[in-house]
Amino acid sequence: MKYLYAVTVLCITLIFSQSVVAQLASAPARGSIKGKVRSNDGKPASYVSIIIVENNRKALSDEDGTFSFNNLKNGTYTLRTSFVGLQVQSQKVTVTENETASVEFILSESSAQLDEVAISGYKSPNQKPATLGKIAIAPRDLPQAVQVIGTQIIADQQANRLGDVMKNVNGVAMGANRGSVGENFYARGYSLGANNVFKNGARTSIGGIPEASTLESVEVLKGSAALLYGGVTGGAVVNMVTKKPKFESGGEVSMRVGSYDMYKPIFDVYGPVSENIAYRMIGSYEKAGSYRDHVQSDRIYVNPSLLYKISEKTDILIQADYLKSDFTPDFGIGTVGNAISPLGRNTFVNTAWAYNKTNTGTLQAVLNQKFNDNWKLNVTAGVQSYIRDYFSSERPFTTDGSWNRALTRSKTRELTYNEQVNLTGNLKTFGISHQLLIGADGDQSKIITGGFTNPNLLGGSTKYYDQVNLLDPASFNIPSNFIKPETTLLTNTEAIVYRFGGFAQDLISLTDKFKVLAGIRWTFQKTPVTTINTLATQQETKGTTALKIDKAFSPKFGLIYQPLKSTSIYASYANNFTSNSGIDIATNAPMGPSIIDQYEAGIKNDFMDGKLSVNVTAYQIRNDRFAQQALFKADGSANADANLKEFTGKTQSDGVEVDITATIVEGLNFIAGYSYNYMRYTETLPLTVIPTPTPANPNATTTVSGIVEGERLVGTTKNTANASLFYTVQNGGLKGLKLGASAFYTGDRNGGRNTNKAGSSSGIIPVKGFTTFDLSAGYTYKRFSILGKISNISNELNYFIHENYSVNPIAPRQFATTLTYKF
Template sequence: MLLILVSVTSIKANNDDDSKNGKITGHVKTSDGQPAIFVNVGIVGLNKGTTTIDDGSFIIGNVKPGTYTLKISYAGALTEQKTVTVTEGQTTNVEFVLSENSTQLNEVVVSSTKTINRKNLSIGKMNIAPIDLPLSVTVIGRDVLDQQQSLRLSDVIKNANGIYLYSARGNTQETFGARGYSFSSTNMFKNGFRINSGATPEMSSLERVEILKGSAALLYGNVAPGGILNMVTKKPKFTQGGQVSMTYGSYDLYKPTFDVYGPISSKLAYRLNGTYEKANSYRDNVKSERFYINPSLLYKISDKTNIVVEGDYLNYDFTPDFGIGQTNNIIANVPRSRYLSPLWSWGKTKQTTATATINHQINSLWQLSGGFSYQRFDRQYQTTERVQPDAIGDWSRPLNRAKTLEDYYTAQFNVTGQFNTGVIKHNILVGLDADRYNNTNNTFVAAIKDGKLDSKGVSSYIDQNGNIQSATYDKINIFDLNKYQQRLDMPVMNAIYSVLTPTNRFGAYFNDLISLSEKVKVLAGIRWSYQYISPTNVTGYYTPDLTPAFAKGKEDKAFSPRVGIVYKPIANTALFASYSNSFITNTGTDVNNNPLDPSLVDQFEAGVKNDFLNGNLSVNVTAYRIINNNLAQTAPFGPDGVTPNTNATLKALVGETRSDGVELDIAGHPFQGLDVLAGYSYINARYTNTPKSPGSFLPGQPLLNVPKHTANASVFYNFYDGSLKGFKVGASVYYLGNRTAGFANVYPATDPAPGQPQPASRLLPVPDFTTVDASVGYTYKKISIIGKISNIGNVLNWNVHENYSVNPIPPKQFLTTLSYKF
């Protein structure tokens, strides 16, 4: 039986609260003083309630005077009830202390698979439970990452239907997509700040991964449609503790990690976690080595104000790997392990971030928050790339070295609050954000002689005899590596010019969740976004000067409205519908050589959210339509509006892309010990209403790398008593449907003559696949061990970028982690 100590006091309400009703506030903590997060707190008979947030606190406002039964509940434990008295114009404070400590609560109670409709999201910027929002959200918590032993973000997103790995180009990074549209750096966030997606992020430092599907333009400005992803790192605590672990896996994977936290003083707490990882690969010659550190400090200026300062540093050495290639739009039939680039190929990524955030609770209803983030990103590699052999497998390997530097400054400020206009309740957000983004790309060449650039240009190199050659490094055959003699020397490549592109973004937004009643809520808001890409700054290092022309500056600005409605016929069911508009910036110029305007995107969404089994199981269904009303593609006519245009660099906003889909999300604890996380998505994303003109996309063909069907299911069971106490078992199934890679087909410049063949398709079909993982673990006091076999069926499939980076998925592998908590 749980024991709960309750202290009830009455204090005078804030002077700025003129309501004649009262409020109930308080905290729920564990026996060792840790905040109890995501605990349900409700008033019996009133259908009024909330969940505790990160500090264990809760607020239930606008309660009529009287005596009530306050109920707290959470998965895997009994429900508890206490009597409280609410007085007019006063706040009743309730402090709960649970009998469990934080470790027990994490294992038994607070699971990230529970009630996804009730958890407040930092990515949403408002203290609102998802069930009251006309949006679709997914939260994947630390327990799921530990149970599945997730090493990469691509492992994590398998638990979110409608989100998928879009590309793994060259083994240099992972790119994701949602609802038919690719994420870029604009859609990836860490602790609410936009980050570069070129680095493969570290999973051991994360507390949870939040995904907001659909439109997020109102909150974050220039984002691609489909959704955004936010990684939330572990935060300092005022109790001493930590964990060390060691992970070992197939292909000589070694990964020790540590995580320590505790108080420095009564107002200052710290956390420090980090890891080292070294591994070979199922791919010949491919290896990696990572070092990561993540320190953070939490300073409580007062009971109402705190500052969190954190940073992290990732040093990632890897082997660039552009996969196995394809011939005649068919994936090459070569061994999964075959590596086709030179053995000397190398890659390095370094990413540093520093973030400071402040939160100030003005009173129980109003809060200020803000922050600043700096990011330094440095990635470079040298190899041969673009595996594009001919029909018999011969491939002339092009040499390339790449280097990208970024400095990224981001700031934001938000005000959230609640007030009433008569019987109508308002929960508002007002905010500002700004970014400064400096991107520097370098172009390299090997043929530098006597301090001058050879006239053969940027594709030239110096061979073993000191002679300047052009075009390619050497030739191999992807089916028979012994057919040609491979070169073994690594050419020295020099940067011949760099291009600096500064980008500035600014946004101001307002959002209001209007509660017309307990059953009907309306969400309405608007954002104004401004973006200016400055003229490029090009620096050449050699003569003759082959630097490109300076690009003009480009200015984009747009309003992004959003409106939605939520109807709750009963407390645990919500029907919703929403509309939003956003914009996508475009590169290139129109036929008059002016910068191209942004494309406007309409998004429609409707669905139902349900909580069953006393809030222990959430089942949500969502349908959506996304329309890019003015797709940027080759202009059909020249400046005179009559002459057909054949210049692919001149563009116009003509045609559409459209994505229609349905998603099913299931998450929760049907009964004690059982964790369930599952879902299904259908995506029909294609080109529509495109004009019949040279270079225009053919209508009806699918958008690239978009699976029409995805499905996932993860089931874990923890034994809490009996002879198997301490054991856990689980399995995960992941299905990714057929995709189409390559390049989209376009109308030819001239129609083929009668009897002549049509232009060859540029599409590369990729088949569907299903993988199954199984896990078993055991915990005894402070020690735990868990093992996993992934891809039990040893299924072969591929991640494809365009038509040249065809990377096989991992075969059957094992992974085991031994941990000690203190």
């Protein structure tokens, strides 16, 4: 981290000294053009191309409608706008040395009309670069599947949580919602942990369930993204993009109400502070009950941001947000005899006083420096604090209904630092074009976990608080024998993880039709020994787990063939690594990482001038270094220690994904998708009986075995599908009327635990697939709009299951309505 900080300081010093160097340079002075593009209702027009006819130089208007050309010789130039579906405009501009000429284009279309035609121009899903890629490469030029869920879909579907948005991303499915306080997603067979979810490009905590109603977009880069982000699992990375400041005054306030006493005011205000500074302030408050008895949520979210344009080439963006989320932990209805219990959808089996309180705060600074039209530097630094205070009963499962209910008391504090440096450039060598990305990143997380006195006093080696009947709701909360016990904080355990990586990537355009993307990353990850602080004595001791260091190279290589401007065919290889616990029997050192190989091929198509996009992807992900318990020790004797391991297992994930996006007629927006995935173990430990003699029993044995090969991995979903259509009437007496419908299919999946060859695991809990349907209707009149939704109109009943105890029913039929005023 020290080296990364030093590099960053050096980069910033070079940036701010650039103007001084420029003044001392002997090169002749040049002029520049600075302009803005607006729609006819005064709103900024983003992503409009502006071309200088005389030299064919091009620029693209930013989100606030601004653009610029620098380093121009004296003379008169013709500027022309270009945007598919819009009327072309031209203006003459005279450039003088050491001066900046100003120009403004007023388009004949309104901002609403621009939104409707955007899909047919630069904003086609295959053409608009995603910030997730760290460089402005259009998805059609990436040999990897990309999907972006924009602000319009988030608003139309009245999404509240990240999970509401992710239902639109095919290939990504909810695997479980453990305790209803932690959404767990799977992509391409791999669980997306905290390392795979980002906010504005930096790792973020998902412990409080991120707020989605105020997001600008959610970007998903499917498959391996280790080249850009280091130690992430192979399924996907998800980037939540918050809304940015604007140099135009405006905003909106809204009120959302829904079933089970849900009330949620939301506000969004933005505008200029001065000519060079703009702000934005977004916030929401949510208070709601639930279809689950005794379950409540209370959330506060604020997201301030400030943009300072130091010069035409340099700007700084400061972003912060804070989420306070209090939610009743709820482990659903549990299992009896390794099957879903017969309790009703609303039945609450936790204690009446259970609580889960989280506070998440982030602060991020982003420096963007444009050296010239070809080279740019981005420096990002951020910090995040996450605190969780939790007290609840857990794990409701039993064989016959009799449940030894245990309590968990915990408090964790996590502090994470993140920094990135990315240099991007366009250049040519021997007539071949390159889009180059060179970067380095690092982060450090420190987690302090509190250890409390045990609130469970009954039982033998396995303690519990009381005993109830899981099939008898009357026994769950009896005031006389189930009160909240007092607990005392005894220890704080500090665990630190350091990550650092450097990477280089090049998109090489061999011809207009053939392109190659190649890159490599080196990642270093260090996990020191934990430190345990005993509060009573203030003594520090070290944990028993040894220092662990993982180092790995992550290459990526892709071929892209574009026979037409609207079609891109690609094939690629990439890998990532995952860390392993335990001791390697071959080296007597901590296990190294598993290297996971991904092979992907696909085709991306734009039809009807970009009004319809259809992308198809096929992939295979193989882990031929899956760590398993070693059967034999180094001396050849049988091994019964599960901590001694070797790379003898294999897994494989195969799948297909289809993405469809369409805006075929004005006012209509349609997205749909389908995915298939088969994730399983292909090679595991055989059923083996190992002698483990003891003085008391010299004939004692231990049976070890792996998971049954071919069985679908618990948590993964076989098929998913989604479709969402919204249409807004553009003309006539019904102008402003909006109608929408959405359907979401979650296929068959396995709960419980995967079956081992010895038959000693608790076993699979098969869960059938289900489909939910939502209907929406709304109306916009001038600055006011109202939008209502009925979700799960068929009142479908199904469950998300975490292992064999957190069995959470899906939400029943509900309504939500949002009233909005824009200014």
